[in-house]
Amino acid sequence: MIRVLLAEDQAMVRGALSALLNMESDIEVLGSAADGEAAWRELQRLKPDLLVTDIEMPGLTGLELAQRIQRQELPIKVVIVTTFARPGFLRRALDAGVSGYLLKDAPAENLAEAMRTVHRGGRAIDPQLALEAWSEADPLNDRERQVLRLAGEGQSAGDIATQLSLSHGTVRNYLSEAIGKLGVTNRIEAYRLARQKGWL
Amino acid sequence: MIRVLLAEDQAMVRGALSALLNMESDIEVLGSAADGEAAWRELQRLKPDLLVTDIEMPGLTGLELAQRIQRQELPIKVVIVTTFARPGFLRRALDAGVSGYLLKDAPAENLAEAMRTVHRGGRAIDPQLALEAWSEADPLNDRERQVLRLAGEGQSAGDIATQLSLSHGTVRNYLSEAIGKLGVTNRIEAYRLARQKGWL
DNA sequence: GCATGCGAGTGACGCCTGTCACCCGCGATG
């Protein structure tokens, strides 16, 4: 019997996944949580074998949850189920020691199957995503990432500068570098591309 | 017996919802589709009582599906189930004659209940969203919307001008108006705000 | 001890943006 905790912020999807998993005779859904903090509490209370979690959740993300589990060396395997086919996310997930990474685009039957594989000690990584993950490295450094994130919210170089206690010109230099590295022509495209790749 | 067709692009969510609905004794899921065109074909083949559909799908969106059903006067009620709490979407949905509009944030039990209400001839609209929908009207006209969409992809005024066969300056005028109407300070914020409100 | 590299900053250049006042043609409305 595989004992599972489910973390997913959209209630309807959470309920539906729960119904789906409860149809499997060898899987038992112990409970579910709507955000990262709740999941962390339930994790300690219910001590499941497996955590099935989304990435984007209020409070703590699924990736952060996985990191915590890894640091505290809890005997709980993690399977990520997410919308985002972003190579950067998968890489961070693997660094956080997760055993499974599926896309919500994959057929529903895959989920139970992946959970069994993981429970047996294996790994279940979406195949075409696994390829991409190691093909392209994130070219941005911390500053560039930071600046690009703020620029993507519509802030001007000046705004960003005050916020990061940098100079106006330096911010523009960072943005220029980021734009160059990504091979695009302006901050908007740079933001979109970086976001899509999961480099945020 | 309520005979249903399910349209949702994410396979895992589609499968899970299907499992959820099949647990209800008075609901029968006739089939499901992964994109708008497939849904339209299945609709004509299976002639369900009810279409449960997402909005954002490849090809035809859920809103466009609802419009088609309305125009062809098919005897099929529509329930929208979506992530997007955007007032503009709800308004367009109601214009397209849908009977239900739920958020994926709502509890899973609501779905079956809403479907029963709609099947009985009633309406099931997410309550707090219904309020917002009539509170704020979309201030943008067609040109402004068009220009803003392209600007959001990182295109410059010049690029947009050639694409729409307008002049460089006119594009900037439209953008300026849009920025003013939305009460923000640049195209990036304007794009984000308009998108978030569902005005696209 | 010197070179190398890196984070941060400066200043200047040209193009792009956002704003505004104003113009033109045309269809609707009185």
Added chain:
DNA sequence: CATCGCGGGTGACAGGCGTCACTCGCATGC
């Protein structure tokens, strides 16, 4: 008929953006 209103355009201005060359200080590494 006159006159609005409206879609589209022009030209100008200030300020923002993207680029580049160069500087400075400070930590590393031989």
